[in-house]
Amino acid sequence: MGSAKFLSIFTSATKQERQANFDNYWEFTQQHGGELFEEDRDLAKKRARLQHFKDNPVKLRTPLANPELFYRNYVEMKDDPKSLDRMTLMLTGMYKFARHEWVGIKGAWDVVPNMANSHTVEDKISRVHLAEEFCHVRLFDEMLRTCGLDKVEWVPLGPIKEWIYEQFPKCPGFLMDTPAFVTELMGVTYYFYLHRLFDELLVDEPEVRNRLKELLDEITIDEIAHVGQRRNFIGPLGMKVSRWLVKPFYTMFFNDIPEVGQLFDVKQMIKYGESFDFNEVPDYMIQRSWIPSYCKA
Ligand SMILES: [Fe+2]
Numbered sequence: 001m002g003s004a005k006f007l008s009i010f011t012s013a014t015k016q017e018r019q020a021n022f023d024n025y026w027e028f029t030q031q032h033g034g035e036l037f038e039e040d041r042d043l044a045k046k047r048a049r050l051q052h053f054k055d056n057p058v059k060l061r062t063p064l065a066n067p068e069l070f071y072r073n074y075v076e077m078k079d080d081p082k083s084l085d086r087m088t089l090m091l092t093g094m095y096k097f098a099r100h101e102w103v104g105i106k107g108a109w110d111v112v113p114n115m116a117n118s119h120t121v122e123d124k125i126s127r128v129h130l131a132e133e134f135c136h137v138r139l140f141d142e143m144l145r146t147c148g149l150d151k152v153e154w155v156p157l158g159p160i161k162e163w164i165y166e167q168f169p170k171c172p173g174f175l176m177d178t179p180a181f182v183t184e185l186m187g188v189t190y191y192f193y194l195h196r197l198f199d200e201l202l203v204d205e206p207e208v209r210n211r212l213k214e215l216l217d218e219i220t221i222d223e224i225a226h227v228g229q230r231r232n233f234i235g236p237l238g239m240k241v242s243r244w245l246v247k248p249f250y251t252m253f254f255n256d257i258p259e260v261g262q263l264f265d266v267k268q269m270i271k272y273g274e275s276f277d278f279n280e281v282p283d284y285m286i287q288r289s290w291i292p293s294y295c296k297a
């Protein structure tokens with residue numbers, strides 16, 4: 001343990017510091033994603049990166065033994081999750097996680113101001129943020145294809161859950177900002193655990209393992225920046241609430257995805273979220289991501 005480079009994500013910040021960080025993030029995000037293609041809910045650099053992966057596909061050396069197991073359980077778990085192999089659990093779990101993300105952003109996209117009607121730096125940041133999230137769903141889709149699963153459909157949630165997700169972005173900032181921040185933190189936590197699982201489950205598939213890591217890294221680097229950006233919306237009281245929300249939020253969300261509890265130690269994931277401080281993020285990710293100035297030691 002040497003000197004830590006970064007401070008806890010829950011470190012407090014003044015209003016002036018947060019305003020300066022919004023300006024700084026806006027500079028970062030424009031060069032990070034490149035031009036926004038609003039009609040396509042896409043970004044130039046992300047699109048090019050995905051195309052690069054699609055143009056250079058890799059395949060499993062040994063195809064999945066029973067893809068039907070995936071297709072039977074990916075939208076909803078039909079079998080006993082304890083009866084499924086870890087590879088299938090990993091893949092159906094990835095789909096379910098990404099599906100939640102997709103439903104959330106679909107609801108938000110039509111509610112938040114488009115770029116032409118974004119008059120504050122916070123509005124502009126939020127618009128690009130959502131476009132990045134759409135890119136993540138495409139990257140997840142590509143991960144599943146890389147494992148030979150090319151018949152995946154993105155199925156909406158039931159009407160009640162879809163409605164709830166649509167109301168969420170209409171809430172005033174003081175209600176919406178803390179759960180939005182904790183959701184990003186939960187994403188980063190899940191992605192780091194998933195990254196390690198690739199090593200465990202794909203020992204004999206080095207090409208696919210490396211490709212899945214490359215695809216996931218594209219997402220994780222964005223999400224690390226989102227964690228800081230969403231934290232930047234929150235004042236001192238909200239930060240206390242956020243820390244308090246980590247446990248119930250992670251518990252509730254991961255209860256809805258039975259694969260997560262089968263594959264990972266959710267209690268440990270909660271601790272990871274509560275103590276998150278960027279110090280475990282590898283340098284190659286830090287270099288491409290964004291961290292609030294007040295989280296730097
Ligand atoms: Fe995301």
Ligand SMILES: [Fe+2]
Pocket residue numbers: 133184187222223226
């Ligand atoms: Fe995100």
